[in-house]
Amino acid sequence: MANSPDIIRLHANDNVVIACKQLLSGARLESENLTVHGLIPPGHKIATRAIAQGEAVRRYNQVIGFAKCDIEAGSHVHTQNLSVGGEFERDYAFCQAKKDPEPVANPATFQGYVRANGKVGTRNYIAVIASVNCSATVVRKVADHFNHSDILKQYPNIDGIVPVVHQTGCGMNSAGLDMVLLRRTIHGFATHPNFAGVLLVGLGCEMNQVGPIVEALGGPEKSTLKSVVIQDAGGTSAAIRMGIEAVSGMLPEANKAVREPVPVSKLIVGLNCGGSDGYSGITANPALGGMVDILVAHGGTAILSETPEVYGAEHLLTRRADTPEIGQKLIGIIDWWRDYTARNGGEMDNNPSVGNKAGGLTTILEKSLGAVAKGGTTTLKAVYNYAEPVTAKGFVFMDTPG
Numbered sequence: 001m002a003n004s005p006d007i008i009r010l011h012a013n014d015n016v017v018i019a020c021k022q023l024l025s026g027a028r029l030e031s032e033n034l035t036v037h038g039l040i041p042p043g044h045k046i047a048t049r050a051i052a053q054g055e056a057v058r059r060y061n062q063v064i065g066f067a068k069c070d071i072e073a074g075s076h077v078h079t080q081n082l083s084v085g086g087e088f089e090r091d092y093a094f095c096q097a098k099k100d101p102e103p104v105a106n107p108a109t110f111q112g113y114v115r116a117n118g119k120v121g122t123r124n125y126i127a128v129i130a131s132v133n134c135s136a137t138v139v140r141k142v143a144d145h146f147n148h149s150d151i152l153k154q155y156p157n158i159d160g161i162v163p164v165v166h167q168t169g170c171g172m173n174s175a176g177l178d179m180v181l182l183r184r185t186i187h188g189f190a191t192h193p194n195f196a197g198v199l200l201v202g203l204g205c206e207m208n209q210v211g212p213i214v215e216a217l218g219g220p221e222k223s224t225l226k227s228v229v230i231q232d233a234g235g236t237s238a239a240i241r242m243g244i245e246a247v248s249g250m251l252p253e254a255n256k257a258v259r260e261p262v263p264v265s266k267l268i269v270g271l272n273c274g275g276s277d278g279y280s281g282i283t284a285n286p287a288l289g290g291m292v293d294i295l296v297a298h299g300g301t302a303i304l305s306e307t308p309e310v311y312g313a314e315h316l317l318t319r320r321a322d323t324p325e326i327g328q329k330l331i332g333i334i335d336w337w338r339d340y341t342a343r344n345g346g347e348m349d350n351n352p353s354v355g356n357k358a359g360g361l362t363t364i365l366e367k368s369l370g371a372v373a374k375g376g377t378t379t380l381k382a383v384y385n386y387a388e389p390v391t392a393k394g395f396v397f398m399d400t401p402g
Contacts, residue, residue, distance in 0.1 A: 004020060004021070005020050006019070006020055006021060006023060006027070006029060007019055007020060007023075007029055007031070007032070007046065008020060008282065009031070009032070009048075010059060010060050010061075010282065011058070011059075011060060011061035012061075013058060013061045014048070014058045014059055014060070014061060015047060015048055015049055015051055015057060015058055016045040016046060016047055016048060016057060016058070016059055016077050017029075017032060017045070017046050017048055018043065018044070018045060018046075018059075018278055018279075018282070018360070019040045019041065019042050019043065019044050019045075019046060019360075020042065021042050022039070022040065022041055022042050023036045023039070023040040023046070024036065024039060025037055025038050025039060029046075029074075032048050034046070034048060034073060034074050035074050036074050037072060037074040037075050037076075038075060038076050039076070040076050041360065042278075042360070043277050043278030043279050043359050043360030044076060044077075044078060044278055044360040045057075045059070045076070045077040045078065045082075045278070045360065045362070046074060046075070046076065046077065047071045047072065047073055047074065047075050047077050048073065049073045050070070050071065050072060050073050051067045051070070051071040051077075052067065052070055053067050053068065053069050053070050054066055054067060054085075055067050056088075057077060057082055059366060059369070060281070060369050060370075062313070062316075062365075062369050063088060063312075063365060064082075064312075064362070064363055064365045064366035064369065065082045065083055065084050065085060065362060065363040065365055065366065066082070066083060066084070066085035066086075067081060067082060068080075068081050068082060068083050069081050077362070078357075078360075078362050079357060079362055082362050082363065083349070083363065084312075084347075084348075084349045084363045084364065084365060090314070090315040091315060092314075092315050092318040092319070092327060092331065093315070093318065093319045094318050094319070094321055094324040094327040094328075095319070095320075095321050095322065095323065095324060095327065096319050097319035097320050098319075098320050098321065098322055098379040098380070099320070099377060099378055099379055100378065100379050100394075101293060101296055101297040101378055102297065103297065103299070104297050104298050104299075107263050107264055107265060107298045107299055108263075108264045108298050109261040109262060109263055109264060110122070110261070110262060110264060110267060111259040111260065111261060111262075112259060112260070112262040112266065112267075113193065113194075113196070113257050113258075113259060113260075114260060114262060115193050115196075117191075119191075119193035119266075120193055120262050120266040120267070121192070121193035121194040121195070121196075122194060122267075123159045123194040124157055124158055124159050124194070124196050124254065124257045125158070125159050125160055125161065125162045125194055125195050125196065126158065126160075126161050126162070126195060126196060126197040126198070126199070126247055126250055126251070126254055127161075127162050127164055127189060127190065127192070127195040127197070127198045127199070128142050128143050128161060128162070128163050128164065128198075128199045128201060128243065128247065129164040129186060129189055129190060129198060129199070129200050129201065130163075130164065130165045130166060130169070130201055130202075131169055131186070131200060131201065131202040131203075131206060131208045131209070131210045131213060132168070132169030132170050132202060132203050132206035132207075132208055133165070133166060133167045133168060133169055133170065134169075134170065134203040134206060134230075135201040135202055135203050135230060135239075136163075136165035136166075137236065138201050138228070138230060138236060138239045138240055138243060139163045139164070139165050139201050139243075140163045140165065141240045141243075142161070142163075142199065142201070142240055142243035142244055142247060143161040143162065143163040144163075145240075145244050146160075146161040146244075146247065147160055147161055151251075152251075154251075155251050155252075155254070155255040156255070157254070157255045157256070157257055157258060158196070158251065158254050158255055161247060162195070164186075164189050166182070166185075168182055168208075169182060169206050169207065169208040170203075170205075170206040170207050170208070171207070172207055172208075173207075174207045174208075179207065179208065181386055181387060182208060183208065183213065183216075184386070184387040184388065185386075185387040186200075186208075186213060187213070187216060187217065187387075188387050188389070190213070190217050190225075191217070196224060196250070196253070196254035196257050197224040197225070197226075197247070197250035197253070197254050198217070198224065198225050198226070199226045199227065199228065199243055199246050199247055199250075200213055200214060200225075200226070200227040200228075201227070201228050201229075201230070201239065201243060202227070202228075202229045202230065203229070203230050203231060204229045204230055204231030204232055205231065210227050210229055211227075214227050223250075223253065224250060224253065224254075226246035226247075226249070226250065227246075228242045228243045228246060263298075263299065264295065264298040264299060264300045265298065265299030265300055265393065266300075267295065267300040267301070268300070268301040268302075268303065268390060269292070269295060269300065269301070269302045269303070270302075270303045270305065271288065271292070271302060271303060271304050271305065271374045271375065272305065272306065273306060273309060273371060273374075273402075275355060275356075275359075276352070276356050276359065276361060276367055276370065276371070277355075277356065277358075277359025277360050277361060278359055278360020278361055279359075279360070280370050280371075281366075281367075281369060281370020281371070281373055282370070285370050285371065285373040285374045286373045288373075288374045289373045289374050289375060289376040289377065290376065291376075292374070292375060292376035292378070292395060293376040293377055293378055296376065296378045296393075296394050296395055297378075299393060300393070301390060301392065301393055301394060301395075301396065302375070302376070302394075302395050302396070303384075303390060303396050303397070303398050304317075304372070304374060304375040304395070304396070304397050304398075305397065305398045305399070305400040306371070306400055306401065306402045307333055307334065307337050307399050307400065307401075307402070308337055308348060308351050308364070308401065308402035309351065309364070309367060309368055309371045309402045310334075310368050310371060310372050310397075311334060311337065311338075311348045311364055311365075311368055312348075312363075312364055312365035312366075312368040312369065313365070313368040313369045313371070313372040314330055314331065314334050314368075316369075316372055317330055317372060317375070317380055317397065318330060318331065318380075320377075320378070320379055320380045320395075321379075321380045322379050322380060322381050322382075326380060326381070326382060326383055327380070329383040330380075330383045330397060333383070333385075333399045348364050349363055349364045351364050351367065351402055352364060352366075352367045375395055375397075376395060378394060378395045379394060379395065380395055380396070380397060381393065381394040381395060381396050382396040382397070383396070383397045383398075383399075384396060384397065384398040384399065385398075385399050386398065386399050386400055
């Protein structure tokens with residue numbers, strides 16, 4: 001567009017602006033009284049004044065890193081001259097910016113599947129879940145039998161059969177943290193309201209046994225919960241046949257589910273990053289944050305996650321915490337990740353990715369400041385560990401990998 005701007009200034013206190021298009025050396029930016037030095041790709045940063053070595057670089061009026069060398073006004077600010085540097089003080093200001101929206105007088109509704117436990121799904125699937133990596137082939141073969149045939153045409157209210165596999169479940173401490181997380185994750189899938197029925201598939205000799213999982217989910221007498229153990233069945237082929245039979249038995253009941261109007265307060269939305277670049281934090285992410293604010297006002301729940309991608313912006317979330325304890329829990333999780341990366345010879349700034357950097361993001365601080373925009377502006381109501389059941393209403397955070 002002929003009238004599109006050359007740059008975007010996000011805050012009066014920033015010492016960089018963002019290029020809206022590729023800018024050539026010598027280009028004049030009249031709004032900043034600035035001449036460009038060197039080629040500036042779209043989405044990348046331009047220094048608006050001279051920045052001394054060690055000085056903080058600011059975007060969104062927040063620190064995104066420190067100059068590795070003196071930076072000339074009009075120059076490209078990126079990996080060659082900007083880094084996270086050392087730790088710097090953050091003002092957590094617990095609870096000072098919490099804001100509960102005015103409840104909507106007539107909350108919206110959506111067409112959902114109401115389950116027996118009161119949860120509401122947006123889809124109507126049957127899940128086939130592996131207890132261990134060794135049963136992944138059986139899980140996929142059972143799901144493929146239905147998804148790659150005409151069988152489900154007889155059951156128009158069923159959206160498909162979903163295989164859920166992973167790469168663990170055997171060579172691990174049966175009482176260790178990895179096992180706790182695995183079982184909690186499997187339990188979360190098995191109780192997800194998008195699943196009308198669940199088939200659990202184990203090998204038989206693994207550490208993560210199917211039997212205790214079935215008992216925790218309601219026992220073998222539950223009509224929408226079935227299990228197959230490969231060694232008990234007599235091998236892979238027999239287990240596939242038994243799995244197909246088990247899922248076939250659930251199809252008529254699952255097909256009875258019909259959509260009905262339910263309040264948006266029953267909706268839980270998980271937020272996740274896509275391919276981030278220099279524009280994400282000022283376009284798609286804030287738009288998603290606006291959606292979150294609307295959802296929360298209607299009584300719904302939104303979950304921000306990916307802890308390594310809020311690092312450096314956690315002080316924006318602690319300010320919105322409903323209680324100091326909620327804010328402190330988030331800081332504790334951030335500290336765990338810092339320790340984890342250090343113990344494994346890494347650092348939090350190993351993220352952004354190569355593609356993120358090509359698109360204009362330089363440091364994890366910059367990426368995180370854009371990423372937290374997905375969470376909108378309302379009060380942070382709870383902080384959850386990985387795969388914990390979410391019970392709070394409103395905006396919440398869950399600790400997950402990036």
